[in-house]
Amino acid sequence: xxxxxxxxxxxASIAGxxxxxxxxxxxxxxxxxxxxxVRDEERCTNCMICWVYCPDSSILVEDGKxxxxxxxHCKGCGICAAECPVKVDKHAYTGxxxxxxxxxxxxxxxxxK
Amino acid sequence: MxxxxxxxxxxxxxxAEAMRQINPDVVAAYPIxxxxxxxxxxxxxxxxxxxxxxxxxVESEHGAMSTCVGASAAGGRVxxxxxxxxxxxxxxxxxxxxxxxxxxxxxxxxxxxxxPLNIHCDHSDSMMARDAGWIQLYSENPQEAYDNVxxxxxxxxxxSLPVMVMQDGFITGHGVERVEVLEDGAVKExxxxxxxxxxxxxxxxxxxxxxWAMYNFYFEFKRQQTDALSKAMPVxxxxxxxxxxxxxxxxxxxxxxxxxxxxxxxxxxxSTAGTARMVMRGLRQKGVKIGFIKPRVFRPFPAKEFVETLxxxxxxxxxxxxxxxxxxxxxGPGPLYLELCAALFAAGNTTxxxxxxIFGLGGRDITPAHIxxxxxxxxxxxxxxxxKTVVSYLGLRE
Numbered sequence: 001x002x003x004x005x006x007x008x009x010x011x012a013s014i015a016g017x018x019x020x021x022x023x024x025x026x027x028x029x030x031x032x033x034x035x036x037x038v039r040d041e042e043r044c045t046n047c048m049i050c051w052v053y054c055p056d057s058s059i060l061v062e063d064g065k066x067x068x069x070x071x072x073h074c075k076g077c078g079i080c081a082a083e084c085p086v087k088v089d090k091h092a093y094t095g096x097x098x099x100x101x102x103x104x105x106x107x108x109x110x111x112x113k
Numbered sequence: 114m115x116x117x118x119x120x121x122x123x124x125x126x127x128x129a130e131a132m133r134q135i136n137p138d139v140v141a142a143y144p145i146x147x148x149x150x151x152x153x154x155x156x157x158x159x160x161x162x163x164x165x166x167x168x169x170x171v172e173s174e175h176g177a178m179s180t181c182v183g184a185s186a187a188g189g190r191v192x193x194x195x196x197x198x199x200x201x202x203x204x205x206x207x208x209x210x211x212x213x214x215x216x217x218x219x220x221x222x223x224x225x226x227x228x229p230l231n232i233h234c235d236h237s238d239s240m241m242a243r244d245a246g247w248i249q250l251y252s253e254n255p256q257e258a259y260d261n262v263x264x265x266x267x268x269x270x271x272x273s274l275p276v277m278v279m280q281d282g283f284i285t286g287h288g289v290e291r292v293e294v295l296e297d298g299a300v301k302e303x304x305x306x307x308x309x310x311x312x313x314x315x316x317x318x319x320x321x322x323x324x325w326a327m328y329n330f331y332f333e334f335k336r337q338q339t340d341a342l343s344k345a346m347p348v349x350x351x352x353x354x355x356x357x358x359x360x361x362x363x364x365x366x367x368x369x370x371x372x373x374x375x376x377x378x379x380x381x382x383x384s385t386a387g388t389a390r391m392v393m394r395g396l397r398q399k400g401v402k403i404g405f406i407k408p409r410v411f412r413p414f415p416a417k418e419f420v421e422t423l424x425x426x427x428x429x430x431x432x433x434x435x436x437x438x439x440x441x442x443x444x445g446p447g448p449l450y451l452e453l454c455a456a457l458f459a460a461g462n463t464t465x466x467x468x469x470x471i472f473g474l475g476g477r478d479i480t481p482a483h484i485x486x487x488x489x490x491x492x493x494x495x496x497x498x499x500x501k502t503v504v505s506y507l508g509l510r511e
Contacts (some may be wrong), residue, residue, distance in 0.1 A: 007333070012330065
């Protein structure tokens, strides 16, 4: 249920109290990024450490496997890349040595899964 | 009228007794003179099993109000008490309580702000918080403190706004007087059961309190607070009348004495009103056409009621027990003067002349002689139509 952004003071909920659970998902924070994570999905071991650490619940998981990043909400903090324990010699997307998750410039719009 | 029992109580114990009868869900508090006995006495009630209250001794007044906010948002009936720099320390969260429309009731036993460190009475503390969005009630004596705290619970819950009940530190806080105390059942019935609207603990109807608001919404939320306060006076009056039917002691907005044909008036809050009343009585016996007004309600400010009561009055002496430093080119009147003048000016009354008298700071004594001097000044002002000195001091060593 989207908030009416043109609501006058009479219509807006008192003190901005929110009466829905989990509706912060409607607020898009992905635009705040300057860096985005890209994942070498072939080399990912699905250890779930990135999912545990992500402060914005932006690691998408289905059936016990990582399927991608929620780029609508990922703020590019880099914690997933820092915590990822798996090393690669040549990342499938960046070509660089490092981890399975690497941070790239947001303006590059590289899409990793 | 309900039965009551006379007890010898000082203001702090009177408030504690009211709290015992109210039996709130949560009390979170930190001690500070001259409030300490309010919560200390109440904690004895908790230890003795006389109340069901969850009593939370916190690490500071900031923690106290934070805990109260959380408990109130969770749907509890919540009370606390503080004074002076304790109120200053919790001020951040005091604003939050009002902004979130939480019906917290807090006893403030008025004490001077620092520096220098002073534990005695003046109104600088509650006046500091006058723009926080709370309802503010002032009590003249322990009886009024007891009565106001009980009414505050009803007022707060009906308006969904927090209420501060003031009384003068040491003067009434530590001054034992005869207090008519209601039966427990009568208080319980008067305050009724609290039915919180959107409790944090109602998991079937989730609510998030204290969200973030950007420049596109903050303004609207503040406007809502004004809306709530603009509707407060009639509720305060109604609760006061109902309390009057219960106890024989009716409460309103302004407590007036001999104002009907008064040409001069003294305006004063809290315990000094007792001294003023005595002086007025003496002056009236001499035929002086003077009266006095003791506001019980400071927030919302009774502008309309003042304008009505002061219609035709030639000279008003406002007694302020705090200074609004820097106001009026640094002349430093007090907040009661400033708000009264604004009310008169807004109503188009430019004939009533107003003079301000700062008194009693840091517990400096105020005597009948001081008030008689004010009355003499007012007679001069009424005759000449001129206020020679806007701000004067009573009891100050020059």
